[in-house]
Amino acid sequence: xxxxxxxxxxxALCQRVLQAALxxxxxxxxxxxxxxxSTSVALxxxxxxRASTHVDLGVGVRVVVGDQVGYAxxxxxxxxxxxxxxxxxxxxAAGNRQHAPVSINEKRLADRYRASLPWEExxxxxxxxxxxxxxxxxxxxxxxxxxVETSLGDSYKxxxxxxxxxxxxxxxxxxxxxxxxxxxxDGERRESSAANLAQRAGxxxxxxxxxxxxxxxxxADTVALFEATKAPAGEMTVVLGAGSSGIxxxxxxxxxxxxxxxxxxxxxxxxxxxTRIAPEGxxxxxxxxxxxxxxxxxxxxxGNPTERTVLVENGILRGFLHxxxxxxxxxxxxxxxxxxxxxRHVVLPRMRSTYMDPGPHAPEEIIASVDRGIYCxxxxxxxxxIGAGDFAFYVRRGYLIEGGKLTRPIKDxxxxxxxxxxLASIEMVGNDLHIDEGGWTCGKDGQSVPxxxxxxxxxxxxxxVGGVSQ
Amino acid sequence: MSQLFELARGTVARAQAxxxxxxxxxxxxxxxxxxxxxxxxxxxxxxxxxxxxxxxLLVDDRYSGHATSxxxxxxxxAFLRRAIDATRVLEPEPERRQPDVADCGRGASxxxxxxxxxxxxxxxxEARREAAERLEAAVDALPNRKQVLSATIYVGDSEExxxxxMSNGFEGARRGTGFGAGVEMTLEEPGGRRPEAMAWYGxxxxxxxxxxxxxxxxxWKRAAERLGAKPIASGRYPMLLxxxxxxxxxxxxxxxLSGSELHQQRSFLSGRKDTPIASDRLTLxxxxxIPRAPGSRPWDxxxxxxRRMPVIENGILRNYYIxxxxxxxxxxxxxxGGRSNWVVSPGSRSPAEILRDVSRCIVVTGFLGGNSNGxxxxxxxxxxxxxxxxxxxxxxIGEMNVSGNIEEVLKALVEPSTDVWTWSxxxxxxxxxxxxxxxxx
Numbered sequence: 078x079x080x081x082x083x084x085x086x087x088x089a090l091c092q093r094v095l096q097a098a099l100x101x102x103x104x105x106x107x108x109x110x111x112x113x114x115s116t117s118v119a120l121x122x123x124x125x126x127r128a129s130t131h132v133d134l135g136v137g138v139r140v141v142v143g144d145q146v147g148y149a150x151x152x153x154x155x156x157x158x159x160x161x162x163x164x165x166x167x168x169x170a171a172g173n174r175q176h177a178p179v180s181i182n183e184k185r186l187a188d189r190y191r192a193s194l195p196w197e198e199x200x201x202x203x204x205x206x207x208x209x210x211x212x213x214x215x216x217x218x219x220x221x222x223x224x225v226e227t228s229l230g231d232s233y234k235x236x237x238x239x240x241x242x243x244x245x246x247x248x249x250x251x252x253x254x255x256x257x258x259x260x261x262x263d264g265e266r267r268e269s270s271a272a273n274l275a276q277r278a279g280x281x282x283x284x285x286x287x288x289x290x291x292x293x294x295x296x297a298d299t300v301a302l303f304e305a306t307k308a309p310a311g312e313m314t315v316v317l318g319a320g321s322s323g324i325x326x327x328x329x330x331x332x333x334x335x336x337x338x339x340x341x342x343x344x345x346x347x348x349x350x351x352t353r354i355a356p357e358g359x360x361x362x363x364x365x366x367x368x369x370x371x372x373x374x375x376x377x378x379x380g381n382p383t384e385r386t387v388l389v390e391n392g393i394l395r396g397f398l399h400x401x402x403x404x405x406x407x408x409x410x411x412x413x414x415x416x417x418x419x420x421r422h423v424v425l426p427r428m429r430s431t432y433m434d435p436g437p438h439a440p441e442e443i444i445a446s447v448d449r450g451i452y453c454x455x456x457x458x459x460x461x462x463i464g465a466g467d468f469a470f471y472v473r474r475g476y477l478i479e480g481g482k483l484t485r486p487i488k489d490x491x492x493x494x495x496x497x498x499x500l501a502s503i504e505m506v507g508n509d510l511h512i513d514e515g516g517w518t519c520g521k522d523g524q525s526v527p528x529x530x531x532x533x534x535x536x537x538x539x540x541x542v543g544g545v546s547q
Numbered sequence: 548m549s550q551l552f553e554l555a556r557g558t559v560a561r562a563q564a565x566x567x568x569x570x571x572x573x574x575x576x577x578x579x580x581x582x583x584x585x586x587x588x589x590x591x592x593x594x595x596x597x598x599x600x601x602x603x604l605l606v607d608d609r610y611s612g613h614a615t616s617x618x619x620x621x622x623x624x625a626f627l628r629r630a631i632d633a634t635r636v637l638e639p640e641p642e643r644r645q646p647d648v649a650d651c652g653r654g655a656s657x658x659x660x661x662x663x664x665x666x667x668x669x670x671x672x673e674a675r676r677e678a679a680e681r682l683e684a685a686v687d688a689l690p691n692r693k694q695v696l697s698a699t700i701y702v703g704d705s706e707e708x709x710x711x712x713m714s715n716g717f718e719g720a721r722r723g724t725g726f727g728a729g730v731e732m733t734l735e736e737p738g739g740r741r742p743e744a745m746a747w748y749g750x751x752x753x754x755x756x757x758x759x760x761x762x763x764x765x766x767w768k769r770a771a772e773r774l775g776a777k778p779i780a781s782g783r784y785p786m787l788l789x790x791x792x793x794x795x796x797x798x799x800x801x802x803x804l805s806g807s808e809l810h811q812q813r814s815f816l817s818g819r820k821d822t823p824i825a826s827d828r829l830t831l832x833x834x835x836x837i838p839r840a841p842g843s844r845p846w847d848x849x850x851x852x853x854r855r856m857p858v859i860e861n862g863i864l865r866n867y868y869i870x871x872x873x874x875x876x877x878x879x880x881x882x883x884g885g886r887s888n889w890v891v892s893p894g895s896r897s898p899a900e901i902l903r904d905v906s907r908c909i910v911v912t913g914f915l916g917g918n919s920n921g922x923x924x925x926x927x928x929x930x931x932x933x934x935x936x937x938x939x940x941x942x943x944i945g946e947m948n949v950s951g952n953i954e955e956v957l958k959a960l961v962e963p964s965t966d967v968w969t970w971s972x973x974x975x976x977x978x979x980x981x982x983x984x985x986x987x988x
Contacts, residue, residue: 310986464741469916469929543948
């Protein structure tokens, strides 16, 4: 079966477009075809009252000369439009390299997220029943629940990457995300919180266990805020709960190891490969292969196979996340990390699923070792400055730790630290690695891509907590 | 423009023929060129033209919204059929009906908004290359160039025209151009830290952009202010919030002012109209008709005529952001669904004059991460800045957080300064507050 028909094109046309892209003597080029669609239904005010659909179709043409990139895209897949885009992208080049046309071979590289119940076969009525069911569960979970909003989104992407060496790599990328937003009232106080689950999967993702967990978490996280107060201020020991605290890795080290920043010498990790950056026992991985994970890909957006990349092994920095341009710069193989938001965007080295391998300690043992500090349970957004290494992440909910025990609940606090300092101050790693199933999205240079993250319970001896002086 | 109108009108008619009672269609076409330069060569050049269509439908009082870039006639027809079928399975909500056409239309004229630079069409691609080269040359000419580890130059421009056709009879067209130039600079610091900062400017007209030397100097200044940054002791300090950074703090009230958050009972500003929520020194106005300003617009998301609206007047909350739908839900008259330009009225003293009289003050120059809670107004953000004593910079600050409750912070505003920032839809001077909670060591 040919995948060219998905886009209304054929192999011969792709060769003509590639020839136009290479016509000024570029080193390399690629065509990135994308046909994507999404559907969502949403409930508020006890009504399933909003639906949306989105369709996108187009091709991006990239021309590469050394580390220079010319890029153009078009939503019109007619010959003339694509060849014009290729000529525009080619303007960056002025060389004399010749490329003989080769025959194109279609292939798929892996099969890590085959949906057993694809969304194309799920009726809208079924989606409506699901968001209603989630609403009913949330209301039933606690009498203080005042308002519930739920939504179910699903999307698909057909992508085809065509290269001058004859590779035509196809992938079908499904995604779904379920949301439950709860507002609750206790006396005169109101609080609101949300939970979401996401995966590259079809309807089968929403098992009874997951749906129960989603609705229960949205309500439990909301009513827990009634007891919570502001956190203390200043530097203290921080214990990160297993799962979504992987956001610390994403910000503290992940971005800093994306090789484009290092190729330019602007990352604080640029000249530290082979050196110790964390204590023995700390191993950090960025993995594109976890079955069904939101950050997983069968092929990266340059048509290369993806992999499990060990970034830090027992505390030693092993390497970076590469796309082809950075891999060529460093003389290594690409790590399958070249990603883009859509055909409108250039490829950049990006994270996939970032996590820390488990260590020897039971989570209770880690908490018991802290005399005074905070425990972080639920996370929101984060941000990093690549060069200075300073990073921050926002804790929606947590606890004070006093005398080795979780005591007063806390909420809404930003934590800030310096990546290398924080990695060096990891004191204990738990045995409870958990890859979070939340719908994490990573932003870089104006491009958003889906990612996953995970973490065992971890103790960091010092982070700055943005609370209130006691 | 006529092509776009033809597509929009045809889509409205087709959707109505397929069973939609109300339809609103927007079609926009844009072109963009951007260039990135680093280390003496052009590293990236992007050029594209884009055409997209979005629509909202009301079918038997059921509402949905859709967008597509696949505009082949047969694909568009199939898209419309699916969209209408999808809408029928929802529950009716008559509050979604379009506003009366009498309330729709153009506020400020195209001449007043002046958002289109006619010279863009004739600008050769080469002109962008040269602009990027000039900016790089300005960086290379900086007196402290040796300390610059890397400088990435961004130059780009775009042009967009769009039309809106609604089945209530409203039709409108608008167009605009945008030009941008910026430098992202990383400096070298002993000990391995590589502090970075970005200075970026955008304008509707090419001639309004600052010169290359000014942009390079600003990027240097911002990056240099991060050299040797470190936290200081936690505590309450006076805070001068720099004009270009103020959006992070003022933005905390954005969500809570919106009709959706009021309706979902998720806003700490619910029931607070015409009561004080800030110091009487704060006046914040929504102004959609500032010539050449990035947030200016002739009409809003519902097609309603864009009008000037007081948001906070001498500390008193005057208006929420309520679109037609939430107006009907809340039983309140609609204002507008979202902000245009936010204008903060300036005070009478420059930042230097204010700082001269303060014994110890944190000047916040930028933020890192953080978030807020719309139900309580509590926030916590990472900050970078300067420690200033009697007007003299005595240290650079980093790895610190600023936390508090936005209402308490706005009430702690002592005075707005005079240096209004005009490069953003938030037009504010630097703002001086007393007794703000910072946490560091």
